[in-house]
Amino acid sequence: MNVEARTADRGGSGVPGGRRKQRVSMADVARLAGVSSQTVSRVSNGHPAVVASTRQQVLAAMRELGYRPNSAARALRYGQFNTIGVILFGLSSTGNSRTVEAIATHAAAEGYAITLIPVGVPTQDNVLGAFTRLGELAVDGVVVIIEVHLLDASTVALPPGVHVVIVDSDAGDRYPVVDTDQADGARQAVRHLLGLGHPTVRHVAGPEESYAAERRANAWREVLLAAGRPAPPIERGDWSARSGYEAGRRLATDPDCTAVFAANDQMALGVLRAFHEAGRPVPAEVSVVGFDDIADAASYLPPLTTVHQDFAEVGRRCVRALLAQIRNEPAGPGTDLVPTRLIERGSTAPYASGLRRM
Numbered sequence: 001m002n003v004e005a006r007t008a009d010r011g012g013s014g015v016p017g018g019r020r021k022q023r024v025s026m027a028d029v030a031r032l033a034g035v036s037s038q039t040v041s042r043v044s045n046g047h048p049a050v051v052a053s054t055r056q057q058v059l060a061a062m063r064e065l066g067y068r069p070n071s072a073a074r075a076l077r078y079g080q081f082n083t084i085g086v087i088l089f090g091l092s093s094t095g096n097s098r099t100v101e102a103i104a105t106h107a108a109a110e111g112y113a114i115t116l117i118p119v120g121v122p123t124q125d126n127v128l129g130a131f132t133r134l135g136e137l138a139v140d141g142v143v144v145i146i147e148v149h150l151l152d153a154s155t156v157a158l159p160p161g162v163h164v165v166i167v168d169s170d171a172g173d174r175y176p177v178v179d180t181d182q183a184d185g186a187r188q189a190v191r192h193l194l195g196l197g198h199p200t201v202r203h204v205a206g207p208e209e210s211y212a213a214e215r216r217a218n219a220w221r222e223v224l225l226a227a228g229r230p231a232p233p234i235e236r237g238d239w240s241a242r243s244g245y246e247a248g249r250r251l252a253t254d255p256d257c258t259a260v261f262a263a264n265d266q267m268a269l270g271v272l273r274a275f276h277e278a279g280r281p282v283p284a285e286v287s288v289v290g291f292d293d294i295a296d297a298a299s300y301l302p303p304l305t306t307v308h309q310d311f312a313e314v315g316r317r318c319v320r321a322l323l324a325q326i327r328n329e330p331a332g333p334g335t336d337l338v339p340t341r342l343i344e345r346g347s348t349a350p351y352a353s354g355l356r357r358m
Contacts, residue, residue, distance in 0.1 A: 102315020182215035185340035197351035248274025
């Protein structure tokens with residue numbers, strides 16, 4: 001008897017306009033494969049105690065019948081959903097989008113899916129709403145890509161029993177944290193420019209509320225002060241090329257500005273345009289360094305010297321830390337820093353005082 005006939009015997013119809021076919025059951029697969037329903041269940045759940053030939057026989061029956069395991073029932077039975085929640089403010093920034101991509105990739109390799117929970121505006125109420133929605137979803141754990149100062153325990157409580165890893169924030173001793181080494185990346189950028197002989201380094205920082213921007217700005221200032229160099233006023237941007245351009249236009253009017261460290265590559269792009277329009281060539285007269293090492297950084301004009309962030313490694317470590325909690329492996333609070341490295345390209349050059357505009 002063919003598959004359509006067997007389905008029809010259970011009350012379905014294989015012809016247009018007929019009755020809707022019933023869902024294929026585990027028992028149907030067991031009958032076709034000539035095994036017990038328990039064996040089908042073991043194959044569905046990836047249980048190792050199944051002979052390879054039997055496993056292939058069951059999988060073939062599943063494909064022939066179009067059987068789809070009931071993941072909800074399996075989750076209720078085993079207390080595991082194989083899903084990771086990700087709370088974040090948005091995907092517009094390079095860091096967030098690439099980190100989420102890496103989390104999804106490494107989660108899939110471990111047999112997990114991800115559920116995104118965006119928070120449009122960073123308010124306490126919106127964050128509380130995100131955690132409330134999370135509590136209603138079938139997830140085994142959550143990665144939080146969010147500013148930790150909003151995780152005030154007196155206002156926002158994480159759902160009980162949910163495993164958590166924080167990304168790119170300072171969670172103190174409450175949760176495990178995975179972060180790029182923001183400070184060391186900034187130190188490398190500023191030391192590189194000082195090593196080229198520049199008297200000081202101007203900084204185009206990210207938003208004040210950003211943990212990453214604050215870490216980079218603090219490190220920029222510390223390196224200058226340690227070297228006995230003045231720390232000029234910060235130019236503030238919002239991570240966009242437009243804001244970098246506006247900051248660059250202001251900096252271009254200062255003849256003493258010969259080196260700029262931008263807190264990300266998009267703002268560095270705006271800085272490059274501003275200096276070009278002002279007739280101050282990069283790197284002949286002004287050197288520029290970015291942060292992130294986005295895919296297009298090497299195609300800037302000139303190619304951008306920048307600090308490389310390993311977003312793939314951040315995502316891998318997030319998944320590893322979360323699965324360690326889910327599997328009850330030894331783990332605890334603390335910060336796992338992913339190293340950065342400076343990528344030298346054509347946007348930086350030795351200080352040339354003779355070219356400085358007067």
